[in-house]
Amino acid sequence: MSNHPNxxxxxxxxxxxxxxxxxxxxxxGFTAVAVVAHILVWAWRPWFV
Numbered sequence: 001m002s003n004h005p006n007x008x009x010x011x012x013x014x015x016x017x018x019x020x021x022x023x024x025x026x027x028x029g030f031t032a033v034a035v036v037a038h039i040l041v042w043a044w045r046p047w048f049v
Contacts, residue, residue, distance in 0.1 A: 009016065 007016075011019065
């Protein structure tokens with residue numbers, strides 16, 4: 001691990017914040033792609049109609 005006794009991950013606070021920033025960016029991007037894909041599939045073959 002690391003020399004950060006208060007950290008479960010071994011990252012510094014700055015590293016953890018940077019990781020969190022990119023994690024959230026990735027999740028927003030993934031969600032956006034999923035929403036667009038669902039809209040396109042629904043336009044092609046609507047369900048619950």
